[in-house]
Amino acid sequence: MKIKIIFLCTIFFLLQHCNKANIFGNLDISDKNNLLPVDKDTPIKEDQIDLTPVAPDSPEDKLFVGFHKGKQKIFSINSKHVVKLSAIIPEGKLFLSGIFTNAKTLIMLKSLKSSADAGSIYELLLQNNVPKLLLREDLKNYTNANYINNNDDQIILSAFKQDAGQEILLLNRDMSFSNYIDVNKESLSSYPTSGEFSGNNFYFSAFSSSAGEELWVLKSGGMASVASDGVPLVKSGSPGFFLGFDNKLYFTFKIGGTQNSPIEMVAHNSSTNQVENLPSSNMKSNPHFLTKLNNLFVSSCYSADKGREFCTLEENATQWNIQDLNSGVSNSSPFSFFEYENRLYFQASLKNSGSELFSFDGAKTDIVSELIKGEEGSYPENFWESNGGLFFSAYSDVEEMKVLHLKNADKISIIKFNNANISYSEPLTKIN
Numbered sequence: 001m002k003i004k005i006i007f008l009c010t011i012f013f014l015l016q017h018c019n020k021a022n023i024f025g026n027l028d029i030s031d032k033n034n035l036l037p038v039d040k041d042t043p044i045k046e047d048q049i050d051l052t053p054v055a056p057d058s059p060e061d062k063l064f065v066g067f068h069k070g071k072q073k074i075f076s077i078n079s080k081h082v083v084k085l086s087a088i089i090p091e092g093k094l095f096l097s098g099i100f101t102n103a104k105t106l107i108m109l110k111s112l113k114s115s116a117d118a119g120s121i122y123e124l125l126l127q128n129n130v131p132k133l134l135l136r137e138d139l140k141n142y143t144n145a146n147y148i149n150n151n152d153d154q155i156i157l158s159a160f161k162q163d164a165g166q167e168i169l170l171l172n173r174d175m176s177f178s179n180y181i182d183v184n185k186e187s188l189s190s191y192p193t194s195g196e197f198s199g200n201n202f203y204f205s206a207f208s209s210s211a212g213e214e215l216w217v218l219k220s221g222g223m224a225s226v227a228s229d230g231v232p233l234v235k236s237g238s239p240g241f242f243l244g245f246d247n248k249l250y251f252t253f254k255i256g257g258t259q260n261s262p263i264e265m266v267a268h269n270s271s272t273n274q275v276e277n278l279p280s281s282n283m284k285s286n287p288h289f290l291t292k293l294n295n296l297f298v299s300s301c302y303s304a305d306k307g308r309e310f311c312t313l314e315e316n317a318t319q320w321n322i323q324d325l326n327s328g329v330s331n332s333s334p335f336s337f338f339e340y341e342n343r344l345y346f347q348a349s350l351k352n353s354g355s356e357l358f359s360f361d362g363a364k365t366d367i368v369s370e371l372i373k374g375e376e377g378s379y380p381e382n383f384w385e386s387n388g389g390l391f392f393s394a395y396s397d398v399e400e401m402k403v404l405h406l407k408n409a410d411k412i413s414i415i416k417f418n419n420a421n422i423s424y425s426e427p428l429t430k431i432n
Contacts, residue, residue: 062386063105063124063428065095066404069420074107074124074131074428077386081406083417087124087131097147098428099155102173105428106136106155108147118145118159121175136175145169148204151197156204156218158192165189168204170222179222184208192216196242198249203227203268205239212236215251215268215275228268228275237275238263241299243290250297252287265290265297265313279318287311287320291337293344294362300334307331310348310358310365323365325358326350334358338383340390347380355379357394357407369412371405372397380405384427391415391427 063076063086072089089095089109096108096119110119118139125132139145142159144166149156152173159169161180166189168181183190183206195204202218208226213236217227236254243250253266253275262284267276287299288308301311301320308331311320325348326332333355334348342361345368349355354377357368371378371394379402380394393402396414401423404415415422 062384062391063098064384064391064404065089065098065107065426065428066422067401068417068422075417075422077389077391077415081387081389081415083415083422085417087133090133095426098426099147099150100428101150101155102152104173107133107428108145109133116143118142121155121171137171137178139169142169148192149195149197149202153220154202156195156202160189163187166191168192168206168218168224170218181218181222181224183216183224194240194242196244196249196251198244198268199247199270201270203242203249207236213238215239228273241288241290243292243297245292250290252290262286265299279316285311285320289335289337291339291344293339293360294342296362298337298344298360305329308333310334310346310360325365336381336383338385338390338392340383340385345383345390345392349377351375353377357392357412368407371395371412382426393423396421 063074065072065074072095073085074087074089076084076086078084092112093109094112096110099106099108099121105124107122107124108119109122111117120135120139121137122133123136125134139159142161145157145159147155148158154173155171157169157171158166159180160166164180164182165184165187167183168190170179170181171177183192188209190206190208192204192206195202200220204216204218205213206216207213211226215227215237216224218224238254239251241252249268249270250265251268252263254261254263255266255277256262263286264284265278265287267278268274269276285301285303287301289300291298295315297313297315299311299313299320300308301322302308303322306322306324307326307329310323310325310332312323313320325334330351332348332350334346337344337346344360346358346360347355348358350367352375353367353370354372354375356370356377357380359366359368371380378394378396380392382393384391388408390407392405392407394405396403403421403423406413406415
């Protein structure tokens with residue numbers, strides 16, 4: 001068994017072993033002719049590799065971070081899927097997150113020498129056609145800084161400050177202003193986690209001594225308040241898995257606020273400032289990873305007789321439609337949903353193929369390919385799109401780390417650079 005080191009959440013899915021049939025939707029996965037082939041032996045040719053930095057007039061280039069020959073490096077891929085080396089992460093620094101705001105490419109780096117280091121934010125620039133990392137914000141007054149979200153005007157972090165706890169740290173797009181927002185007063189932490197922008201406001205989950213864990217709103221002026229105390233008193237609604245579209249905010253919510261309360265998808269009405277139950281809110285389905293494909297909500301949801309499976313919900317429907325990919329009560333545990341060419345790609349687990357790449361076209365679900373033959377699984381995730389190609393990281397049968405893959409119309413290829421695999425890709429953004 002390979003050492004799985006990329007995301008801790010992957011460990012959870014390693015535990016989801018399954019008892020499943022070979023018939024998956026309308027696709028017989030025993031017929032290997034139906035699976036997309038994996039080309040492991042034809043890397044990009046050496047004469048196709050351009051070692052020059054990313055040019056400022058190449059907005060189509062997509063940036064990503066990967067380990068290459070023992071070093072973390074920033075690469076780009078252009079419209080012809082040619083790999084370019086853009087910058088090398090400095091020695092002693094570890095890449096945390098990529099941020100794109102106001103046509104700037106920002107990255108968070110953390111020192112490997114100090115566990116207390118919260119990290120720093122750098123801007124990736126080109127000076128005389130040479131890539132430079134310019135320090136924009138040193139988070140030396142904080143520890144345990146984590147990226148939550150951003151738009152073109154502001155960056156939302158969670159950070160710990162002495163005598164205040166783990167709270168919201170708001171930065172403006174030019175790094176000329178920062179605001180530490182103490183949601184849970186005194187030295188008690190609010191532990192802000194995931195959130196989503198809706199209109200001009202940012203909605204997030206946070207804890208307070210007076211309301212429990214509820215939905216909070218951070219308005220454009222930098223003021224935070226409880227958006228809706230969906231469960232009265234100190235009981236917690238524990239909102240999560242935010243999904244915003246069509247000026248509405250959807251998320252999961254613990255209806256009733258107790259440990260055994262059902263968790264369902266709800267909507268926040270900004271006009272009434274209330275959490276509203278949906279027609280499907282009484283199904284006890286505990287949906288995860290909410291997303292949307294055309295007119296369908298999609299999630300990983302649970303039922304007592306089928307386990308955690310791939311689920312769809314039509315707007316205003318009263319219950320989730322469960323596709324039992326892994327027959328019986330065993331879980332297929334779908335996650336890492338990504339829309340590409342009007343299909344939804346994701347990872348799911350089957351007994352005879354492990355966790356592999358699947359797709360959904362709005363009606364039918366198929367397994368795309370077995371990147372690793374047998375039950376071990378390749379665990380594809382970190383999906384991103386660039387110039388007609390779908391990129392993702394996944395294990396190969398010869399690597400201890402996840403390596404960069406490219407799916408196009410007729411095959412899946414492993415991307416190499418200077419005859420070496422690029423391990424653990426992390427998509428950044430375009431350079432403008």
